[in-house]
Amino acid sequence: MTQTLQLKINGSDLRLDLDDPRATLLDVLRERLGLTGTKKGCDRGQCGACTVLIDGRRVNACLALALSHDGAQITTIEGLARGEDLHPVQAAFIADDGFQCGFCTPGQIMSAVALIAEAEAGLDPERIREGMSGNLCRCAAYAGITEAVLDATRALALEEERAA
Amino acid sequence: MKPFAYTRAETVEAAIAAEGALLAGGTNLLDLMKIGVAAPDRLVDISRLPLAGIEEVAGGLRIGAMARNADIARHPAVLARFPALAEALLSGASPQLRNAATAGGNVMQATRCSYFQDPASSCNRREPGSGCSAIGGQTRNHAVLGWTEGCIATHPSDMCVALAAYDAVVMIEGPGGRREAAMESFHPLPDAAGAGPAPLSPGEVITDIRLPDPGGMARNARYVKLRERTSFAFAIVSAAAALDLRDGRIAAARLALGGVAARPWRCRVAEQALVGQPATTESFARAAELAVQGARPSGDNAAKIELARRIAIRALSLAADGTPDRLAALPASVFAGENNG
Numbered sequence: 001m002t003q004t005l006q007l008k009i010n011g012s013d014l015r016l017d018l019d020d021p022r023a024t025l026l027d028v029l030r031e032r033l034g035l036t037g038t039k040k041g042c043d044r045g046q047c048g049a050c051t052v053l054i055d056g057r058r059v060n061a062c063l064a065l066a067l068s069h070d071g072a073q074i075t076t077i078e079g080l081a082r083g084e085d086l087h088p089v090q091a092a093f094i095a096d097d098g099f100q101c102g103f104c105t106p107g108q109i110m111s112a113v114a115l116i117a118e119a120e121a122g123l124d125p126e127r128i129r130e131g132m133s134g135n136l137c138r139c140a141a142y143a144g145i146t147e148a149v150l151d152a153t154r155a156l157a158l159e160e161e162r163a164a
Numbered sequence: 165m166k167p168f169a170y171t172r173a174e175t176v177e178a179a180i181a182a183e184g185a186l187l188a189g190g191t192n193l194l195d196l197m198k199i200g201v202a203a204p205d206r207l208v209d210i211s212r213l214p215l216a217g218i219e220e221v222a223g224g225l226r227i228g229a230m231a232r233n234a235d236i237a238r239h240p241a242v243l244a245r246f247p248a249l250a251e252a253l254l255s256g257a258s259p260q261l262r263n264a265a266t267a268g269g270n271v272m273q274a275t276r277c278s279y280f281q282d283p284a285s286s287c288n289r290r291e292p293g294s295g296c297s298a299i300g301g302q303t304r305n306h307a308v309l310g311w312t313e314g315c316i317a318t319h320p321s322d323m324c325v326a327l328a329a330y331d332a333v334v335m336i337e338g339p340g341g342r343r344e345a346a347m348e349s350f351h352p353l354p355d356a357a358g359a360g361p362a363p364l365s366p367g368e369v370i371t372d373i374r375l376p377d378p379g380g381m382a383r384n385a386r387y388v389k390l391r392e393r394t395s396f397a398f399a400i401v402s403a404a405a406a407l408d409l410r411d412g413r414i415a416a417a418r419l420a421l422g423g424v425a426a427r428p429w430r431c432r433v434a435e436q437a438l439v440g441q442p443a444t445t446e447s448f449a450r451a452a453e454l455a456v457q458g459a460r461p462s463g464d465n466a467a468k469i470e471l472a473r474r475i476a477i478r479a480l481s482l483a484a485d486g487t488p489d490r491l492a493a494l495p496a497s498v499f500a501g502e503n504n505g
Contacts, residue, residue, distance in 0.1 A: 001169070020167070021168065021169070021207070022165050022167065022168070024194070043198065044198065044199075045191055045195060045258075045260070045261055048258065048260060051260055057234075057263040058259060058260050058263060059260050059263050059264050060260045060261065060264070063189075063191050063194050063195060063261075064264065065170075065187065065190050065194060065207075067170050067172075067209070068172075068187060068190065068209050068211055111259070111260065114259070115259070124493060126493035127493045129395075130493055130494055130495075131259060133258055133259075133395035133396045134257075134258025134259050134260045134261065134396060135258075
């Protein structure tokens with residue numbers, strides 16, 4: 001039986017017919033919508049490469065059944081940049097060498113965006129490392145990732161100050 | 165993954181009538197379906213049932229079954245009055261999983277026994293009568309209390325250990341009406357043949373979890389968890405402890421162990437032995453001895469008994485010191501004091 005799925009992805013409303021309810025949100029993003037920035041790593045919720053924001057909260061897209069999220073707002077790595085300008089978290093990952101091979105990076109960045117929005121880690125490196133523990137990096141770029149989150153936290157706070 | 169039919173239940177009544185595997189956050193069930201351990205014909209999505217609330221009720225707390233782990237752990241009443249629950253939740257899984265996983269799903273999660281998770285292995289829990297490949301296998305994550313030759317699996321939840329210590333009650337609705345079950349005995353222990361009866365009958369749905377007023381224990385409660393890495397790992401052993409201290413003496417005590425049995429292991433004999441005693445390491449050591457009474461290795465895991473004893477002492481000692489105003493950077497870590505905890 002075909003079921004209809006409506007999603008707002010990176011600001012665009014989409015309507016999809018799903019003829020198989022087994023599709024995860026990750027499958028829909030990658031296979032149906034061509035949004036391959038979100039990576040399939042372990043496909044079991046253990047590596048964090050598939051991290052996206054569902055209604056603003058970071059979630060493993062591989063363990064999110066697409067139909068269960070009908071009507072949700074999804075933000076993926078493709079929706080982060082502001083036009084030609086990188087999002088401050090993206091810029092910080094480049095500035096601080098927060099990656100090597102880059103495969104885990106979209107998930108790391110989406111997770112970091114949510115971590116900073118959660119406003120619980122602040123500028124405490126230990127809390128940042130704990131808060132990023134759902135994202136594995138097999139190249140072990142962890143030192144750079146922590147630096148990038150620290151710098152992005154500062155950059156976003158400055159932006160907010162200027163906007164106020 | 166085996167094909168299935170998907171339906172969404174908008175009411176508890178519809179979920180009870182739907183006759184299918186209940187899908188909430190999906191973090192456990194979808195994973196088990198991917199590896200072929202769960203193969204339901206019908207998924208009933210209950211994630212939108214109006215059961216996500218967390219409310220203070222007469223000094224206690226009511227946690228809706230669809231409340232997400234992250235939301236429970238951040239709730240002001242949980243942090244203020246049930247801090248060991250927040251600490252237990254934050255010591256489990258990852259931020260992404262905690263944003264999806266629900267209280268009801270946490271209670272119902274399957275064991276992380278690697279033989280249960282491997283369809284090629286024998287497992288009385290997965291396939292009654294097939295045997296148990298865990299016996300004689302890798303048993304680091306297996307039981308040292310309440311196990312049988314039929315099943316040596318443990319329940320993996322951190323949340324349930326804290327809930328058992330807090331005297332939580334699981335509220336259930338089903339075809340036969342409402343019933344309640346104490347958290348500490350909700351999960352059946354194994355029998356000689358296998359995992360024992362299912363905790364829920366067909367059609368039953370967990371609606372909420374109720375915690376009574378913690379009284380004088382609110383700010384003397386901790387959760388401590390030993391694991392192979394300090395974050396994003398299941399417990400080897402863990403303990404939730406809460407104390408009601410009056411002038412340095414213990415008026416009431418709560419202690420539950422995790423990672424040691426097929427259910428969170430409430431240690432009532434140890435609790436009773438603490439009443440009237442001074443809050444000293446000696447008292448806690450005697451209680452911890454009682455807590456692991458009857459423990460025996462189910463394989464090459466005798467070390468877990470000693471670890472559980474020590475973690476119980478540590479949890480009681482930390483509870484006596486008082487719950488910190490802000491949880492440590494590494495929740496429930498035995499290393500927290502060495503960093504900035």
